[in-house]
Amino acid sequence: MAKKTGVFICSGCGIGESLDVDALVKVAAKECKAPVCKTNPFFCGAEGVELIKQDIAAGELDCILVVGCSNRVNYNAFDFGPSVTVERVNIREQVAWSHEPNDEDTQAMAEDIIRMFMAKAKTVEAPVPYIVEDLSKTIMVVGGGMAGMTAAIESAKANYQVVLVEKEASLGGWLNKLYKLAPLKTPFTSLEDTNLEARINEINSNPNIKVYTSANIEKTAGGPGLFDVTIKQNGSEISERVGAIVLATGAVPYDPEKLGHLGFGTSPNVITQSMFEEIAKKGTIARPSDGKEVKKIAFIQCAGSRDAERLPYCSAACCVESMKQALYLKEQDSEAQAYVFYKDIRSSGQYEHFYKAAQTAGVIFVKGDVTGVSAGNGGTLVIEADDILMGEKTMADELDLIVLANGMVPTTAFTEGAYVGCGVQVPEPEAGAEAAAAADAPVPAAPIIKSNILNLVYRQGPELPDLKYGFPDSHYICFPYETRRTGIYAAGSVRRPMDMVQAIEDATGAALKAIQCVEMTAQGAAVHPRAGDTSLPDFQLNRCTQCKRCTDECPFGAINEDEKGNPLINPTRCRRCSTCMGACPERIISFKNYSVPMIGNMLKAFEVPEEDEEKPRILIFACENDAIPAIDMAGINRLQYNPWVRIIPVRCLGSLSLVWINDAMSRGVDGVLLLGCKHGDDYQCHFMKGSELAEIRLSKVSETLDRLGLESERVQAKTISIMDYEEIPKMLAEFMEKIEDLGPNPMKGF
Amino acid sequence: MVDNKISSAPVKYDNSFAKEIYALENGHYAQICMQCGMCAVSCATHDIMDYSPRRLFNLVRVGKKEEVMRSNTMWMCTACCMCKVRCPRGIPLVDVMHDLKAMAIKQGYVDYPHAAFHQAFWQEAFSRGRVFEGGIMARFILKRGLGEIKKLLALGMKDMGMGMLKHGRVPLVPPRKIKGLKELQQIIQRAQALQEKEAK
Numbered sequence: 001m002a003k004k005t006g007v008f009i010c011s012g013c014g015i016g017e018s019l020d021v022d023a024l025v026k027v028a029a030k031e032c033k034a035p036v037c038k039t040n041p042f043f044c045g046a047e048g049v050e051l052i053k054q055d056i057a058a059g060e061l062d063c064i065l066v067v068g069c070s071n072r073v074n075y076n077a078f079d080f081g082p083s084v085t086v087e088r089v090n091i092r093e094q095v096a097w098s099h100e101p102n103d104e105d106t107q108a109m110a111e112d113i114i115r116m117f118m119a120k121a122k123t124v125e126a127p128v129p130y131i132v133e134d135l136s137k138t139i140m141v142v143g144g145g146m147a148g149m150t151a152a153i154e155s156a157k158a159n160y161q162v163v164l165v166e167k168e169a170s171l172g173g174w175l176n177k178l179y180k181l182a183p184l185k186t187p188f189t190s191l192e193d194t195n196l197e198a199r200i201n202e203i204n205s206n207p208n209i210k211v212y213t214s215a216n217i218e219k220t221a222g223g224p225g226l227f228d229v230t231i232k233q234n235g236s237e238i239s240e241r242v243g244a245i246v247l248a249t250g251a252v253p254y255d256p257e258k259l260g261h262l263g264f265g266t267s268p269n270v271i272t273q274s275m276f277e278e279i280a281k282k283g284t285i286a287r288p289s290d291g292k293e294v295k296k297i298a299f300i301q302c303a304g305s306r307d308a309e310r311l312p313y314c315s316a317a318c319c320v321e322s323m324k325q326a327l328y329l330k331e332q333d334s335e336a337q338a339y340v341f342y343k344d345i346r347s348s349g350q351y352e353h354f355y356k357a358a359q360t361a362g363v364i365f366v367k368g369d370v371t372g373v374s375a376g377n378g379g380t381l382v383i384e385a386d387d388i389l390m391g392e393k394t395m396a397d398e399l400d401l402i403v404l405a406n407g408m409v410p411t412t413a414f415t416e417g418a419y420v421g422c423g424v425q426v427p428e429p430e431a432g433a434e435a436a437a438a439a440d441a442p443v444p445a446a447p448i449i450k451s452n453i454l455n456l457v458y459r460q461g462p463e464l465p466d467l468k469y470g471f472p473d474s475h476y477i478c479f480p481y482e483t484r485r486t487g488i489y490a491a492g493s494v495r496r497p498m499d500m501v502q503a504i505e506d507a508t509g510a511a512l513k514a515i516q517c518v519e520m521t522a523q524g525a526a527v528h529p530r531a532g533d534t535s536l537p538d539f540q541l542n543r544c545t546q547c548k549r550c551t552d553e554c555p556f557g558a559i560n561e562d563e564k565g566n567p568l569i570n571p572t573r574c575r576r577c578s579t580c581m582g583a584c585p586e587r588i589i590s591f592k593n594y595s596v597p598m599i600g601n602m603l604k605a606f607e608v609p610e611e612d613e614e615k616p617r618i619l620i621f622a623c624e625n626d627a628i629p630a631i632d633m634a635g636i637n638r639l640q641y642n643p644w645v646r647i648i649p650v651r652c653l654g655s656l657s658l659v660w661i662n663d664a665m666s667r668g669v670d671g672v673l674l675l676g677c678k679h680g681d682d683y684q685c686h687f688m689k690g691s692e693l694a695e696i697r698l699s700k701v702s703e704t705l706d707r708l709g710l711e712s713e714r715v716q717a718k719t720i721s722i723m724d725y726e727e728i729p730k731m732l733a734e735f736m737e738k739i740e741d742l743g744p745n746p747m748k749g750f
Numbered sequence: 751m752v753d754n755k756i757s758s759a760p761v762k763y764d765n766s767f768a769k770e771i772y773a774l775e776n777g778h779y780a781q782i783c784m785q786c787g788m789c790a791v792s793c794a795t796h797d798i799m800d801y802s803p804r805r806l807f808n809l810v811r812v813g814k815k816e817e818v819m820r821s822n823t824m825w826m827c828t829a830c831c832m833c834k835v836r837c838p839r840g841i842p843l844v845d846v847m848h849d850l851k852a853m854a855i856k857q858g859y860v861d862y863p864h865a866a867f868h869q870a871f872w873q874e875a876f877s878r879g880r881v882f883e884g885g886i887m888a889r890f891i892l893k894r895g896l897g898e899i900k901k902l903l904a905l906g907m908k909d910m911g912m913g914m915l916k917h918g919r920v921p922l923v924p925p926r927k928i929k930g931l932k933e934l935q936q937i938i939q940r941a942q943a944l945q946e947k948e949a950k
Contacts (some may be wrong), residue, residue, distance in 0.1 A: 339763065356782050356784075362765075388803075389785050390812070392761050393761070396763055
């Protein structure tokens, strides 16, 4: 297509002092034939921006190369509307600041970067946003407990329509079972009423909230902005179109039947926390066996939790709950004795004050491992434990009641009432097994537990993929509420174990994310991490071989299938990570501003010196989410690194196409380094599996390299996070050393 | 440091002693101890204590009166305040130790020389309004018995004492009592009465 590209080379911020800007202009204007090429010492200033604008108007430029700083800064200054594509060519952090000034190699690096981006600019087009008709901005909240009610109220307050679905006959969830709440506000020292009625009234009286109680979700189809939900209530089916979903179905207590080693089942006076709430709610705290008022009580913490054979995780709320329940007894009888046997008191956040309040009220905390629970005199119970702080065996006897703090299990961890969240293998769905057998790329499929909550009509499975123990997978640091299904946000104890204060905060956060999602979808833009990106993958379906790799590898389940097995994208579910692009063996998936040939052109554009020049070239594919920021940080900190590297930013390493490595190697590039995020259970990849997929694909590249007669060590993948920026010079030096050991690429000059 | 074994039988919890402690002026602070051990690692004299302050507080909680009252922990406390400064719960350990010392004396648990010295010093100060070293020594030896002199000599205190005498650091003649001694004593007695009242 006819394309006019303008190149604007900034000489400010030390660029002019360390690089020959005139030579750069020569490269852009003469060699790459840019119709417009200008320099200015301050392009991001009002005057500089005005210059670019004038040139856009005069020359009808449709692509702008801003050669200067990183795209992580000044992005607002260089926004010229949707019709002009802007490519930021980073010669500040990545060249001028991180290499020796006025050096031949530094200059070559800057020139090559311009060549690369000029090559990319040839085929870049401005993306066209996908605008949905009949878009709904309604937020559906699933679950009417503390988190669900909070999410509903918060969304309604922000003036969004809310549909609240609760499976029980009344709202309140766990709150219905509680006598009182642990403090929710400062000074975090005294018990609070559940205030349930007022909370329900607030929801019922809000005209923005539509409540369905005794209701289940039959199925959820569509995507953000277009979810078509079928709700079953009292035998009738109701259809709702909603924009985004907050999943707040909460957790249930861990099955106490599995706590026989702590005496559950041996005596009616060994009970769980929820049973204690029932007793307290009735009025007098008395022994279930004979109704005698309780004078001495013991709580056993981590009953089942933090136990490799039961729940390996900490259930987060039980410590505070036990303190609260001990205070119930102290409220009834201040002379009554309460003991808490704990592993570690985890009264997170402000609950430290509550812990102190419980101590002041006379609750005694014993750090010890309970070794046995047995019957004592007169219907009492005895706990034997190893007191860790005393280094002694200890014993609490004449106990009237023992309460087990039996942790929580997310509602998403159950299939037809059976717990499958932890250690239990879910049988793989047939379709998945078939696809895995058909495709030779072994995609680590995320397990999906059929928990009968959302019943998604997605090709990839009916519920949210889980990470561990049945909790929905999310990027726990950067986007905790994001599940792996775009537009569905988990909040409250279904997301991770948490207490009420955290659940309220969580629900508010998830509601905000849901609102962001419907608003972004209305603009045809992606939600984070590529927030605002309007590009979408195009499929050249006439060349599709129905291998299903794109549908399998899409981390967000965005791609369905039509009857013939062709991929069918749901544009509003797409997060623009381009994992599908890297997955496609036929390379038929591309974006308007990011594609396999586009990157291919980039890596063909830089110069590879002849062998006798003794200047090897290393090509780096760096993830835009963490590796590029890390490289920028190295520049900002003026760390010097090898000038023989050429860096190509990629959206995610998941978009890596092996043909790039092939092309680079056959050009005579001496080594290829992939910089991506950490993977595994505590992954850092913003698109869940991108860097992992890249490494899996890389394991197949050795074959290609062998065919070319090259050593497979020339291509390596490394994980890096923004915090590791100090490691970059060392990492590159080590890789360079290895490449020098291997000698130059024999393909040079062919 | 003594053997930290408290007894071979399993520890049973008995809160009657704890209640006694919590009733002291600063005793209630022992309740909010969370056993982090910051006091123990901060303590300069921890090595020569029977129990570290953390352990002592735990013993209070468990109800081990004999062990607590007979321990040397509070007597070895130099009141440097490092633990008080560092305690994340803000417990004024020095003040608690002081209360424990007072209680131990009052209930007749103590046979540490430190206790006798504290008392001798205080009586001296109370009776004169200022301190006379010779008087303290006399009171101390009277309290501990004459055998204490031997012990002191064995510690090489003779040379030090002679040296101090020679340089006039220790006067032989008692100093004059202060003016208004009666009033001072009244102030002190009043303060003691108030303290006892407040603790209740």
